[in-house]
Amino acid sequence: NAGVTQTPKFRILKIGQSMTLQCTQDMNHNYMYWYRQDPGMGLKLIYYSVGAGITDKGEVPNGYNVSRSTTEDFPLRLELAAPSQTSVYFCASSYGGQGAYEQYFGPGTRLTVT
Amino acid sequence: TQLLEQSPQFLSIQEGENLTVYCNSSSVFSSLQWYRQEPGEGPVLLVTVVTGGEVKKLKRLTFQFGDARKDSSLHITAAQPGDTGLYLCAGAKTGSARQLTFGSGTQLTVLP
Numbered sequence: 001n002a003g004v005t006q007t008p009k010f011r012i013l014k015i016g017q018s019m020t021l022q023c024t025q026d027m028n029h030n031y032m033y034w035y036r037q038d039p040g041m042g043l044k045l046i047y048y049s050v051g052a053g054i055t056d057k058g059e060v061p062n063g064y065n066v067s068r069s070t071t072e073d074f075p076l077r078l079e080l081a082a083p084s085q086t087s088v089y090f091c092a093s094s095y096g097g098q099g100a101y102e103q104y105f106g107p108g109t110r111l112t113v114t
Numbered sequence: 115t116q117l118l119e120q121s122p123q124f125l126s127i128q129e130g131e132n133l134t135v136y137c138n139s140s141s142v143f144s145s146l147q148w149y150r151q152e153p154g155e156g157p158v159l160l161v162t163v164v165t166g167g168e169v170k171k172l173k174r175l176t177f178q179f180g181d182a183r184k185d186s187s188l189h190i191t192a193a194q195p196g197d198t199g200l201y202l203c204a205g206a207k208t209g210s211a212r213q214l215t216f217g218s219g220t221q222l223t224v225l226p
Contacts, residue, residue: 092156
């Protein structure tokens with residue numbers, strides 16, 4: 001099993017450009033999450049999904065969009081990139097069963113907006 | 115938003131020393147997790163504690179969940195350079211769609 005995979009690993013965007021960060025998991029997990037991590041800070045939840053076709057906002061959703069058409073994939077879309085979106089983005093998944101809060105993380109995408 | 119405060123923020127020690135890092139909140143959590151993150155990688159789960167007062171040991175690492183389920187500590191005995199990394203605590207609340215609230219982390223450096 002590959003677990004949670006993310007592409008690309010690095011990306012530089014100009015202000016106003018758009019891009020999609022890809023996330024795929026092969027563990028048949030119901031729950032998926034997108035976080036951003038800024039230097040010296042913990043992880044902030046951007047969006048999450050409890051299953052295909054169901055998404056909801058997290059703590060910092062502004063400037064982002066998501067979709068969940070399959071169990072495996074949970075892409076994150078940035079429409080108009082801004083310098084404030086420079087960060088490291090992590091995708092995670094969780095089984096979601098009773099008491100199963102453990103999350104499994106991908107390796108991250110380091111995004112710079114200039 | 116429930117806040118999880120971690121302390122210290124940075125810790126640099128010599129190999130063989132013991133250390134404790136703390137994770138505190140004013141909120142009650144149904145469970146609390148500790149993750150370790152190495153540079154360029156995502157966090158990896160170390161342990162989940164569920165019951166107030168629970169103590170779990172993972173080799174040289176000892177995790178404790180506070181009696182009131184508002185705080186936790188991680189104690190490392192005889193630290194090794196391989197223990198270097200960012201330690202994150204994360205709390206879960208019942209009925210929160212499995213959302214976790216993460217602390218800001220403790221960056222541990224163990225010098226040989």
